[in-house]
Amino acid sequence: MKLRIDEDLIVYETGNLKLNQLETDIHSYLKKGDLIIDSFLIDGVEIFEEPYQHIQNNLQKIQLVEVKCKRKEVFVRELIISLHEYVDRALPEIEELSEQFYKGFSNQSWDQVIQLVEGLVWINQTLVFIVGNGYLENEFSSVNLTTAISAFEDALGVQDFVLAGDVLQYEMIPLFQTIKSSIEMKVFGAENHEFN
Missing domain, CATH: 3.10.20 (Ubiquitin-like (UB roll))
Structure with a gap:
């Protein structure tokens, strides 16, 4: 070999x-x-x-x-850029999904929920890796994604779709916005919010 x-x-x-x-x-x-x-x-x-x-x-x-x-620093920078891009694309999708929970839930909504949960797991693992390797300050660990994920899963478990919509609207969206703005400010600088 x-x-x-x-x-x-x-x-x-x-x-x-x-x-x-x-x-x-x-x-x-x-x-x-x-x-x-x-x-x-x-x-x-x-x-x-x-x-x-x-x-x-x-x-x-x-x-x-x-x-x-x-x-490692090249890998982490690429990972942070991917995280930012994902969060940026996910925000409007989460807003739309939240509205679907309020208006009525469909089979298409379940597909979006599955994609969201997979994305949340990736985001959580990514943040743990980045912070754990000292590339970003601990303020990212205070973004309590685990609690929001748990609240969302609990709402889905009891089929309380209004609560699920509330969790998305009032917990997930602010968390995603915090992650996005923190990356922009800490990593890419306050003056440069567009990155390639």
């Missing part, structure tokens, strides 16, 4: 290779350059979840593991 990490190549004897050795080599490389894994390809196929489990399950068959890395 071969391991390519960016431009470095390590060749292992397949019969003696242990997953632990591969993981150690990858983590050592990442630590040297303050890097983070950007993508993980196994025999040319990008693996998005549990790459080490995939390797363990197919250790004897895999020919090439490719790990593409990015400098």
Whole structure:
């Protein structure tokens, strides 16, 4: 098996290779350059979840593991830009969904709810990662997304659609606005609210 990490190549004897050795080599490389894994390809196929489990399950068959890395600050900046773009696009959708809860709920509304919940999970994980790695101040952790998510799920659980609309209108939208404006002010500067 071969391991390519960016431009470095390590060749292992397949019969003696242990997953632990591969993981150690990858983590050592990442630590040297303050890097983070950007993508993980196994025999040319990008693996998005549990790459080490995939390797363990197919250790004897895999020919090439490719790990593409990015400098952590570049990765985080791109993540913050993605977060801002998502929040900016989601705000009008949340406002519309809130109105749908007040006017009458449809099957199309459920599709939007599912997309919203998936987005909320991603936002929450993203904020935890960004703040946890010290790239933004702790004020982002005070954006209590978890409480708003829980209140929204509770309202849906008892099919109180007016309450669900209220949670979106009076908790989610202000939280999204806070996230958006905080990113604009702290990261991109008060004078530059447009970024590419």
